[in-house]
Amino acid sequence: MNWRFLGSLSDARKSGCSGVYLIVHQGIFERVVYVGVSNNVGRRISEHYDGYLRGNRTIYNAGRGDDVYKFMSTYKIYNHTEHYQKLANQYKIWASTTCNLSNPINLLSEKQEFGFQWEDILVNKYLPQLVVWALPFADYTYEKASVIESVIQTKLIKAFDLRGFFNLRQISILGKIEHPNLTKISQRIDSPKVDSASHVVLSNLHTSGFPIEAHRIFYMQLDNEICQREKVKGVRLAHKQKKIAQHKKHGKPWTHEDLEKLRVMLVDFEMKPSEMSAYLGRAPQAITKRIIYNDKFSMGKWRSSLKWL
Structure with missing residues (x-):
């Protein structure tokens, strides 16, 4: 053949x-x-x-x-x-x-x-x-x-x-x-x-x-x-390491405990994402994004109980 x-x-x-x-x-x-x-x-x-x-x-x-x-x-x-x-x-x-x-x-x-x-x-x-x-x-x-x-x-x-x-x-x-x-x-x-x-x-x-x-x-x-791809990858990893150094939970999944802390700080204490950042170990932008996601997913009901998530 x-x-x-x-x-x-x-x-x-x-x-x-x-x-x-x-x-x-x-x-x-x-x-x-x-x-x-x-x-x-x-x-x-x-x-x-x-x-x-x-x-x-x-x-x-x-x-x-x-x-x-x-x-x-x-x-x-x-x-x-x-x-x-x-x-x-x-x-x-x-x-x-x-x-x-x-x-x-x-x-x-x-x-x-x-x-x-x-x-x-x-x-x-x-x-x-x-x-x-x-x-x-x-x-x-x-x-x-x-x-x-x-x-x-x-x-x-x-x-x-x-x-x-x-x-x-x-x-x-x-x-x-x-x-x-x-x-x-x-x-x-x-x-x-x-x-x-x-x-x-x-x-x-x-x-x-x-x-x-x-x-x-x-x-x-x-x-x-x-x-060029290795250079881009290196820059991305360096940026990630910098974020982790600033916020220890950067990129990690949200646990049930994390979500409950977020809910209490938002509802009971009316804290802003910038104020929550140190307690949650996440950037304010990530916290804001999660709040928007939770509101959209549960029609805002998660603010009274996590059972709606």
Whole structure:
């Protein structure tokens, strides 16, 4: 079994082969952005192509001079959904599923419209960089193809820390994984033309372990971005430590005892959040936020008894 280059998305629509296929973004590095299977790859790619034009597929603001994994990978990121949302608001990600909607939406930034800016990014920047590789099957069955598909997805996700599909946990960012527990395939398959880190991963589908070499190469490829993420993380941790030094219960859950103290100080002593701060070990802003939450949750009834919370 050997990979076959089908060309651009437009050219790949003419293929009639069946098997596993990869949609690859040709930027600074050749990165896999989607893995799928079909008994007619050309027909399936036509669906992808038309979906992109409608805004029913995920689009990244990445052209020839960009690394699309700068947006897809959440390596060194704690909250990946929050990270993706931030990128979406900066017009870096248009997050959409395969649903055929009359008015497609960005799942990460629903106020955005597909027309104008995103359509221009798609047509002139992202779509021209997408190419397709296929692994044809002479004796195609969905079960056999989906096994290879799943192992490719699982290994790439682990190698590059691609996490889930934004805010939909049941779908991976590379497509739905049919066999999430599989770690290897029985036969050895050569890699198509992809970046060196992905090449290591795709050349070792027959081994159950994770190729450490791929991680080392990826770290070098994304060095500048990783350094920036570590710097941001350091600043955030320093800010957190400063808050903890000022307020010993900063970031900790509210206990029943804490809530009762808050209620008594607010109702019986009519204290302000700034006055409560030293007693509760929390910043005045956090105390105010909790009071608003309690009032909203219990319609103000918690002020007479915590049983309403």
